[in-house]
Amino acid sequence: MAIISKRTKRNLQGQQYHWKFQSVVKQLLDENPECFICGAKENLDIHHIRQCKSYNEDFYNPNNIVVICHEHHLEYHHTxxxxxxxxxxxxYTRDVNLKKLHNQRKIQSNYDKMRIRALNQEKELEHLTEENMRLKQELNKHQDNGGLI
Known part of the structure; x- marks a missing residue:
């Protein structure tokens, strides 16, 4: 079952909404219990695609209503x-998805940079280990020769 936002719960209980609208919203939430933008399953709102008044038939039309999380709903109306x-x-949906893609690419880029840094450090460590082994061999040779170089 979908977890709706306090605002949606309050509106559904309010006098301004007709029982017909309540049944449409319940059906939509049963069929699509997640935000159509981000897939969130909690704090859900409903949103009219085309703005309309409650006396307009579009108000009750399921094709004019989408399930959206409260965060995206507020941001959309603010935008x-x-x-x-x-x-x-x-x-708005395109912009949110582009922002998400940009952030994913940024994360991937940061991961790639860290991986390259780790590989470089690994090579440097390998080089230092080889240098250390060479110096130990040289020291052993020096000690075998009675301390003479």
Whole structure:
């Protein structure tokens, strides 16, 4: 079962929502119990793709509603406060995914740099070990010759 946000829970219990809307939301949450952007399964909200009033038939249309986590829902409305529609929702989703991809590439790049550094340190250690062995052999040879070089 989906874990909805306090805001959504409060709105579903509020007088402004009709029983029809409550059943649509319940069905959507049962079918898609995760944020359509990030896959979060907790703190979920519902979001109307096209802005509409509760007396409008689009308000109850499941094709006009998506499940979204509270964090992305707030960020979307902060980014597009006056312009709620399909285009801005797609732009927002694209931007979130590009940011995620950028962060993944950054993490991969940092991992690659650390791996290269580790390989270089490994080579340096190998070189120092070989140098140490050579110096020990030289010291042993020196001691075998009675301390004469």
């Amino acid at each position: 597009y406060p006056e312009n709620v529609n399909v285009k801005t929702l797609l732009e």
